[in-house]
Amino acid sequence: MKLPTGWELKRIEEIADVKGGKRLPKGYSLVKENTGFPYIRVTDMKNGTVDESGILYVPVNIAPKISRYIINKDDVFISVAGNGLGITGIIPESLDGANLTENADKLTNLKINQKFLFEVLRSPIIQNKVEAEKTQNAQPKLALTRIKGFEIPVPPLSEQKKIAKILSTWDKAITTTEQLLTNSTQQKKALMQQLLTGKKRLPGFSGEWEKLHFSDIADLNKKKFNPQNESEEKECIELEHISQGTSALLGSTTTHKAVSTKSVFTKGCILFGKLRPYLRKYWLADREGVCSTEIWVLSVNRNKSIPEYLHQLVQMDFFIDSTNVASGTHMPRADWNVVKDLIVFAPELEEQQKIATILSTADKEIEILQQKLDCLKQEKKALMQQLLTGKRRVNVDELEVA
DSSP states (O other), X not given: OOOOTTOEEEEHHHHOEEEEOOOOOTTOOOBSSOOSOEEEOGGGEETTEEOGGGOEEOOTTTGGGGTTSEEOTTOEEEEOBSTTTTOEEOOOGGGTTEEEOTTEEEXXXXXXXXXXXXXXXXXXXXXXXXXXXXXXXXXXBOOHHHHHHOEEEEOOHHHHHHHHHHHHHHHXXXXXXXXXXXXXXXXXXXXXXXXXXTSSOOTTOOOOOXXXXXXXXXXXXXXXXXXXXXXXXXXXXXXXXXXXXXXXOOOOEEEEEOOSOEEEEOTTOEEEEOBTTSBTOEEEOSSOEEEOTTEEEEEEOTTTOOHHHHHHHTTSHHHHHHTOBOOTTSOOBOOHHHHTTOEEEEOOHHHHHHHHHHHHHHHHHHHHHHHHHHHHHHHHHHHHHHHTTTSSOBOTTSSSBO
């Protein structure tokens, strides 16, 4: 890596001491009661810090046995085991001196700016190395010696501070957008609960809602397409995962040409995943095509409902939860024999359209925020690659990037 004048390439062990955490002695467990000895697990490590909402504590009589394995607010942590390998962050002051899990290491006695080091650790400079160093075991593990040997570019201290400040500004924008997205998603979820159950009626509507089985408003389309037997090429839709905090999943698609037997759908159908990796994912089709046979194709009974209303209905918690059925050792899958008998309520078609329009508007707001968040993350990632390698320099006397 070619570095600017004044920058140096240093191993982690040259700029920090790397030390591991500690598990509780065999036979003892963490407790929910606040004993005064908080214990930070990998599951608590989120968004570059520690989520204190689920913190557990070390029993008082055990605390002295692991008192050496603590982390301070001036340190930086990095997870070293499991699926969360490479998670980095800085602990809040309220957890200064907390015990650290054996599945994470701390970088302490820092000889460079703490926030600069944090940014480097979570940048592709280190994260790519973490990925490459993963073992092939069921429980991925990153050895302490590996971390010590990782090399990072180190600019002068004044430049470290300015780079960290610039990237921190982006972090604040990302955090703000994430919170707006969470709020909008929760508001939409509450609105669904009110409008799709009739608890809140729209002005101008007062008619009774009809009590129906789900199969009264939706039919399961079983038409199949086999590319081996037909010459026509078909666009194959798969459902991507887009997480919206605690809400259900929004529909999104990727496309490719079908090469095996698929289910056929037309515009206005609802695609709903019945088995992993599609379970609980949904999409209102705006075109015709084919999809995995592990995805339900739901056709709307136009006498009882409309596609837009059905699309919102399958996002309800009661519907999503009813599709998560496991049998014996089999993985969870949606069972039509269960779902078809679910009780739903449907107003007249005009009121359904009004409800669907309101909820669709909320979906658009969520989509815009998601797109904004994705752009901010991509832009920050690109900026990190430039600033943390010296390809783009900063003016240490000004906030702006030079």
